[in-house]
Amino acid sequence: MIDKVISTIKRYKMIEANDKIVMGVSGGPDSLCMLDILYNLKDLFNLKLYVVHVNHMIRGEEAKRDAQFVKDMCRKLKLPFFLFEKDVKKIAKEMGYSEEEAGRYVRYQAFEEVLREVKGNKIAVAHNKNDVVETVFLNLIRGSGMAGLIGIKPVNGNIIRPLIEIEREEIENYIKEKDLKPVIDFTNYEDLYKRNKVRLKLIPYINETFEVDIIENIYRMAKIILEENDYLEKECEKIFNEVCYFNQEEIFSDIKKLRAQHPAIQRRLVRLMYQKLKGDIYGLEYIHVEDVLSLLDKPTSSKIDLPFEIEALKSYNNLIMRKVKEKEAKTFWAKLNIPGITKICGVGQFKASVLGIEEIKKLNIGKYTKFFDYDKIQEDVVVRNRQAGDIFSPLNLGGSKKLKEFFIDEKIPREIRDSIPLLAIDNEIVWVVGYRMSDKFKVDENTKKCPCDRVYQRIK
Incomplete structure (x- = not known):
């Protein structure tokens, strides 16, 4: 099988003499096979190899076992080993990704970090x-265009895939012959994820029902589409230089020239604009491309948001795609006058009154009026925007969490989080104004008096 891998390497010009290669190794059969083969080719190409293992912190002790296995293997082979531990579930939640997408994101971030550190290529x-075949099926199910039918490219920028022409069965045979003992992630055999369903159910069903080797047939199709797509990409790059102007932060496309192109080229140009801004095409789907093209028939200043903080808009004769510029947040801070009025320019006016428990029963509580137990407030309360380390105990939810987690759970848009007024004691949040107060300062059966805080108006 090593000869077959060498053939793949030469066909796609994956490896050259003196390359410094960072390898992603999970410890499973596929990555262990790749590690063994590249290690055996080390002297042939005079390679320097570096191993990266990413613990997604999902499988507990089992994941730690995998990391230790790869570390021990590297010690045995005298290869540099880099371990990353990333809370993928948390990252997925924060970024709005699926766990699979978040896992991919953190892995490639880790690879790139080590690549820079070791000056690899x-x-x-x-x-x-x-x-490849599983990815083609997944893209078909999602409604992909030609690029999705490629599945996975053998070479994509500085990323190489030496086993891309090897079937899983061949890998398993190689592992047995070499007496390698991979670690097994048993979640790969559970049909919880779409990819696993394709692998465990769809492909075996097609093979059995139609008596075909669907892996070979789909792979052959993907290879043909890869070659044709490469040609179209080169042609599209030429058209891009005629139709678009790129200045790193934004891309202008002449609408008249864009309209003159075939719809297939129009779609490719949109994807190319996105790729040049972001660095890759990941996250952009068919519906996004169609939404961008729909701007051509809309009034000037029409705009749509795209994944990963990119936007597209129509401006007279140009279609513009650009990175969304983060607005610089204005910091505000003021001690809350209890009792009294506290004014913060551009934020609002706060009135605090100290009332008896009987008095509050006569008042209406709204979104911007809250009652707190005065005896629980032992220190100065300030009105400010968020800071690093803020902790919040939302009313009736039990327990504390980082304020950032509260914003994510409540689906509060990222771009307005810095402008939301907070009542705080040090980094303990008393009230996220307009949203929820803290459970720690609520009125209960023991409350005798309350400061009533309310926002009357915004001050410009």
Whole structure:
């Protein structure tokens, strides 16, 4: 099989003499096979190899076992080992990704970080022929265009896939012959994820029902589409230089020239604009491309948001795609006068009154009026915007959490979070104004008097 991998390497010009390659190794059969083969080719190409393992912190002790296995393997082979521990569930929640998308994101971030540290030039990952076919099916189900039918490219920038022409069965045979003992992630055998359903149910069903080798047939199709797509990409790059102007932060496309192109080229130009801004095409789907093209028939200043903080808008004769510029947040801070009025320019006016428990029963409580137990407030209360380390105990939810987690849970848009007024004691949040107060300062059966805080108006 090593000869077959060498053939793949030469066909796609994956590896050259003296390359410094960062390898992603999970410890499973595929990555262990790739590690063993590249280690055996080390002297042939005079390679320097570096191993990266990412613990997604999902499988507990089992994941730590995998990391230790890869570390021990590297010690045995005398290869540099880099371990990253990333809370993928948390990252997925914060970024609005699926766990699978977040896992991919953190892995490639880790690979790139090590690549910079060791001054490497290639990243090797262990995708095989079966992975290509599974990806094609997933893209078909999602409604992908031609690029999705490629599945996975053998070479994509500095990322190489030496096992791309090897079937999973061949890898398993190689592992047995070499007496390698991979660690097994048993979640790969559970049909919880779409990819696993394709692998465990769809492909075996097609093979059995239609008596075909669907892996070979789909892979052959993907290879043909890859070659044709490469040609179209080169042609599209030429058209891009005629139709678009790129200045790193934004891309202008002449609408008249864009309209003159075939719809297939129009779609490719939109994807290319997005790729040049973001660095890759990941996250952009068919519906996004169609939404961008729909701007051509809309009034000037029409705008849509795209994934990863990119936006597209129509401006007279130009279609513009650009990175969303973060607005610089204005910091505000003021001690809350209890009792009294506190004014913060551009934020609002706060009135605080100290009332008896009987008096509050006569008042209406609204979104901007809250009652707190005065005896629980032992220190100065300030009105400010958020700071690093803020902690919040939302009313009736039990327990404390980071304020950032509260914003995520409440789906509060990122761009307005810095402008939301907070009542705080040090970094303990008393009230997220307009949203929820803290459970720690609520009125209960023991309350005798309350400061009533309310926002009357915004002050410009």
